[in-house]
Amino acid sequence: MGGMMQKSNVVKLMKMLKFGGSLVGLVLIVVWSAGLLQEKQAPGKMDALDGRLLPEGAVVHEVVALEMPTRVSLSGTVHSERRIHLSSRIPAYVKDIHVMAGSVVKDGDLLIELDQRELLKELAAAEAQLSLAETGYQRSDRLLKTNATTVQAFEMAESGYKAALAGVERIKVMLTYTQITSPINGVVTDRHVETGDLAGAGQGLLSVYDPERLRLDVPVPARLVSKFPVGQKVTVTLDQVATPVEGKVVEIVSEFDPVTRTRRVKIHLVNVKGDVLPGMYGQVAVDLDPRPVVLVPQDAVTAIGQLTYVQKVAGARCVTRWVTTGRRMDDRIEILSGVSHGDRLLLNK
Structure with missing residues (x-):
């Protein structure tokens, strides 16, 4: 009985030692992973390298600024x-239009007709008034020769006759304003009215240019x-x-x-x-006057939307540089900013 108990105690002890050894091993692994067993170094900064490594077999172009005359457009x-704007000189309805925008016309061609009816009525009334005034004037002239009327009465009749004559002539001139003709050989443009529109005095109707x-x-x-x-x-x-x-x-x-x-x-x-x-x-x-101009091959420039950039070579690395471009000359592009004389650029081959 005592031997069996002793054997059981030995087994328990072995199990405890095995568990303890595992625990110690785990602690040692954690301590080693945390670097607690290594020599500590003071904190510092690590220099970051710009850009990326230069690809194997890369083709590099060296920038050379050239003295070139600058052309400005x-x-x-x-x-x-010779461009003439034709306007209506009287208020009237547009009766007819004989041209359209783009029509080729000659000097004197009829372009637009305005309605004459109102003016023709005024002319008829003015001519009737002229006929009456002329009759009175002629009668006063005969009476004056026989001393049957006064000089004052004759002058009033003469004045009335001249006024009536001027009224008729005025309306006849206004009738010519209803015929809009071309003053030059040219082309019609900017037509502003259509048939049936009411044209006011001074309103633009159309234009003609040489x-x-x-x-x-x-x-x-x-x-x-x-x-x-x-x-x-x-x-x-x-x-x-x-x-x-x-x-x-x-x-x-x-x-x-x-x-x-x-x-x-x-x-x-x-x-x-x-x-x-x-x-x-x-x-x-x-x-x-000539000025230094930087021209690079088109293969050196990459566009992303409205932005452009180049790959500038520095040692064994290439760095992205945003640039402003100008004129295109054959297979070259002018660089306005971002690249200088002597820079080395990676070509996109």
Whole structure:
């Protein structure tokens, strides 16, 4: 009996030692994992490297700034040098319209007819008044010759006759105002009325412009006005016109625009054809003094929406740099900011 108890106690002791050993081992693992058994180092900062590693086989371009003349393009609008706005000189209804916008007309062509009925009634009444006044005038003239009337009575009859005659002539002139004719050879534009509309005195009816006398009006900054002396020939590029047009500076407006601080330069367009229309957008270029220009291959520039960037090479790494781009010249792009002479750029090959 005593031997069995002794054996049981030994087993219990073995189990306790085994459990204790496991516990000690677990504690040692936790202590080692926490670094408590290693030599401690003072806290510090680790330098972070910019960008990314340069890809293997990367093609690098070295930037070289070149002295190049700068060309500035100035925008303007085409206007007709001879544009006439036709208005009604009398209040009347529009009877008929013989043209539409875009119609080619000649000097003297009838464009619009206004209703004459009211004026014809006034003319009939004025002619009747003239006939009566003329009869009274002639009778007073006969009586004066025989001293049967006074000079005062004769003068009153004469004055009434002249007033009635002037009234008839006035209405006849007003009747001519009902016939709106073209004052030039040109093209109709901006028709503002339709048949049946009531045109008031002074109301604009339509406009006619001369298609052979056109000019480009360009707002020019003050610093560039000297580049456009009167008489100088320039090349004008027009929107929707395939070939450039020759131009000649004919006038420089003598005042500045208070908002844009520019002066308007008028450039006459030489030998233009029917494909050039008022309101067209045009450009004229002017060369400035040479300045350093940074041009890089298009493969060096990446666009994301409205933003552009390059990969600048520094040692064995490349760093993203946002840039501002300018003109495109063949397969090169002008860099306005973000890249300098001597920089090395990664090409997107």
